[in-house]
Amino acid sequence: MRLLALLLAAWMLAAPPALAADRPVTVFAAASLKNALDEVGDVYAARTGGEARFAYAGSSAIARQIEQGAPADVYISADSAWMDYLAGKKLIVAASRRDLLSNHLALVAPADSKVRLKIARGMPLARALGAGRLAVAGPDVPAGRYARASLASLGVWDGVSGKLAQAENVRSALQYVARGESPLGIVYDTDAKVEPKVRIVGLFPDASHPRIVYPAALVAGTKNPQAGAFLSFLSGPEARAVFRKYGFSVLPRK
Secondary structure: OHHHHHHHHHHHHHOOOOOHHHOOEEEEEEHHHHHHHHHHHHHHHHHHOOOEEEEEEOHHHHHHHHHOOOOOOEEEOOOHHHHHHHHHOOOEOHHHOEEEEEOOEEEEEEOOOOOOOOOOOOOOHHHHHOOOOEEEEOOOOHHHHHHHHHHHHOOOHHHHOOOEEEEOOHHHHHHHHHOOOOOEEEEEHHHHHOOOOEEEEEEOOHHHOOOOOEEEEEEOOOOOOOHHHHHHHHOOHHHHHHHHHOOOEEOOOO
16 A cells, blocks of 8 residues: 555656646736736636736836746737847747737826817927926837837927936836826826826827737747637637727737
């Protein structure tokens, strides 16, 4: 009996996890997706019994974490550039890549602010800021790049480039405004819609910046058998309904 027990213990130690297929899918995603993806994760769990765990940050930060070997299964960026960056290093599965969503860029103010400003070429943005600073994501973050491109296109970048409150990601920029630390900020309109302490002053013209797109892909080398199923779920009708609920534009499936 003792020998049998020892053999059984050795077999159990050597055997692979019996429920490997039930391992959570680890998703590294752009910070602006948090509210929507958290709900998508809940729907995914209810429908499939699977689990997804999310790590949110600026697209640049999580791309670099993946580059450094962080154990992610799925990457979702807020622009094509950082997905291209990982693709160039062969760190995503190219055939799995798909464009999921689009968004709009918004100028926001604290909810009780009286600021009124029409977003147009030559708008008096610097005057509206007064002694305050414009909250924006940093230049490596997609939302920050979109913001800078739009301000340049509208001819007001030079007037505000020295009056920026730069944040590590778009949700941090949103909080600068929500807390009243900045009188104005540039975020996605989906961010503004989930934060009651801010209001949308106006939307930037889509033509004033590169198209906002959220691509998703499997991370190269993932060993999680559920990663592909979760990525497919993101393109399915239930996930798409959640994304629309939070104000994202759902892109056609290809």
